[in-house]
Amino acid sequence: MTAPLGPLGPLGPLGPLGPLRSVLFTPADKPDRARRIAETQPDCLVLDLEDGVGIADKASARTALAGFAQALAEHGRPTVVLVRVNAIDTEWFADDMAAVAAISFDGVVVPKVERVTDAATVRSHLGASPAALLLAGIESAAGVATCEDTLGRGSFDACYFGAEDFITDMGGVRTPAGTEVLYARSRVALAARLGRIPAVDQIVSSFRDDDAFRADARLGREIGFSGKLCIHPAQVALAHEIYRATEAELIRARHIVAAFESRDGHGGVVSYDGQMIDAPMLTRAKDLLARNGE
Amino acid sequence: MTAPLGPLGPLGPLGPLGPLRSVLFTPADKPDRARRIAETQPDCLVLDLEDGVGIADKASARTALAGFAQALAEHGRPTVVLVRVNAIDTEWFADDMAAVAAISFDGVVVPKVERVTDAATVRSHLGASPAALLLAGIESAAGVATCEDTLGRGSFDACYFGAEDFITDMGGVRTPAGTEVLYARSRVALAARLGRIPAVDQIVSSFRDDDAFRADARLGREIGFSGKLCIHPAQVALAHEIYRATEAELIRARHIVAAFESRDGHGGVVSYDGQMIDAPMLTRAKDLLARNGE
């Protein structure tokens, strides 16, 4: 950061994209999946023109967008539907943007964001839909190196950390434990907080391994992510499970809040269940209850 | 860092705050705890006007400072006694500073430091005690993002990393393993080293779980912290235990130093106990012995 920061203020209410516990990616050229998607009700659906679509299918996937939108309207449209276009430097970007601008979606997912000008470049292609929401993908070495700048200017409404692309760019290897991406993943989450936008956590490619998904999602939530990228409809419910507080967490939070309220402003610390609880933990308890509708 | 750094020089002798193996926080309005505190003999005691005191008790806590100082004088005053004031942007800060300036303490703990001007702001309130020592709390997203600047100008004499407040600000969750704060914790320790000041490690809220404290303190020591924030008198002895070298460590260090000395400058590497030992490990062995009074 070039300029010193002042206080960020408290974590605000949900941003314009609403909750982002689950952000489900699906190839844009597979509208037959609309029914299954509608059943899972992800917080956000992304119709993918980029990595989910083969290079021989780029044009037909664009054409399929309208049909996918129609199929979603029939089966139950998720609250937020975005389109991921191909990266700005690719031959497909301009045509992708033209296709998106022609149909009514909620916004655009911009992969491999690396420059502070990237958001403006995308907006310049949106023409009639300047209010579209933008979700930035931070998923390369250069993207991580510049994320404090790209995410810190109010240009994007949310971001995700793409561990698979990042580690490919690094020449490394992805593991279930994720130690190899902890630095980058943590740095992106911090940069998003500084930019006052939510960050969505990396995918889990083993789509049949529920426990692997849960463990990875849990660490993401602990770091401060708002939700999880999903690459299979079955992961949506798992993401909601992890980002919803457990009953034990809710009970603990209610007790902590009650303990402080019973003191009416006297006493800055309470002992609860073997822990010293003070102001930041009280704030966390209140945040947890608020995010879970209490 | 905007400007390239030159060599920092070796880790110096103890700073003006002396050893900081244990920095015990206690609410400023509980002078009845002075005797118990005196028994534990923390390296540094912090009388807390901030999170340890309820908002209804802020004024009475200020008034209680003088009595607490008196009680400490009777029971055995720790070598260094500081007062933590409320954060600069709060309604209580100015009155807190006035109360501190009226009594003779060793210095001020400034929570939630985020701007390079914060140290000067605090000093401008100190008036008659310009020589007071300042300990900075780095415990927010913005605080971590700016710590290279805030800690790098000779403004503060020490700092701590506040994991609870930081993760609350991030919207995350604290865990005993602490993976969710490893990035921020490591970054603050590095920034403190660059600023040539000691860094004190995060609290462990489970004050009855000695093994959890030991494990967390051990990792902090490994990263390069100088000691541990304590939120209960019983944690002081544990902090000293971890930051004191074990007998096995001392024996190993003595052997390494002796092996090199016997060579009188010939041979840069010795094999000891299955390890190749060279210059940095010899320096570590000497540092360890020096810090433990040998």
Place this chain on the structure above:
Amino acid sequence: MTAPLGPLGPLGPLGPLGPLRSVLFTPADKPDRARRIAETQPDCLVLDLEDGVGIADKASARTALAGFAQALAEHGRPTVVLVRVNAIDTEWFADDMAAVAAISFDGVVVPKVERVTDAATVRSHLGASPAALLLAGIESAAGVATCEDTLGRGSFDACYFGAEDFITDMGGVRTPAGTEVLYARSRVALAARLGRIPAVDQIVSSFRDDDAFRADARLGREIGFSGKLCIHPAQVALAHEIYRATEAELIRARHIVAAFESRDGHGGVVSYDGQMIDAPMLTRAKDLLARNGE
């Protein structure tokens, strides 16, 4: 980074130093080890004038360089032979550089790089060998803090992360798990990628503990390092073992590439062995095969 980055482009072919799976350090004053070294065939050999040589032996080690070069010529010279000189600020640096310039080596290892001017300083001493390759050691608090600048200007051809010196400078403790250096190690790997140069991973001092070496090397490879510093000839084969793909990895990569090729550009995602495979994973599979000669 002060300026926004553009795309880095794909991970290129091997740099001018060739593969760096193993970078073996040996004291420059022990030419009797040439035969054993030649047998292990490290990718890169470093004759060490710095930490591997006692301060009483600095002059004789310089004198021994010519004999070591001769012994290597007899027994089988590794492809790349470098000399590590003492750090720029030391009393030995100028004489070391004069000794290196007088003999034909492939380049110089510069320890404790901390300033953007360090590469130019070394080159100014090289005189007749301006084409010599430079390998930077990032191994101090200041070195890590400035690595984005020092490694990002095309001045160095490769770098290594020196965990032992770094943690000594931090006043910390090294452990086999290495959690205490994960931040610095990851940051250096990222900075090297941004500078488009390979990074060589930290040493394992327990030279008889093969499993410890393997575990540490594996994590380094996962992060994106190109190879491993070795402090004993027996570690060279272990480094090659870890940086060579396993048969299982090769089989998986071949299957992934074949699955995509059979689709001829149609379909951006394939399901393989319970994983969703898309573009970044295909790229990783191709990279793996290419690096293993397929």
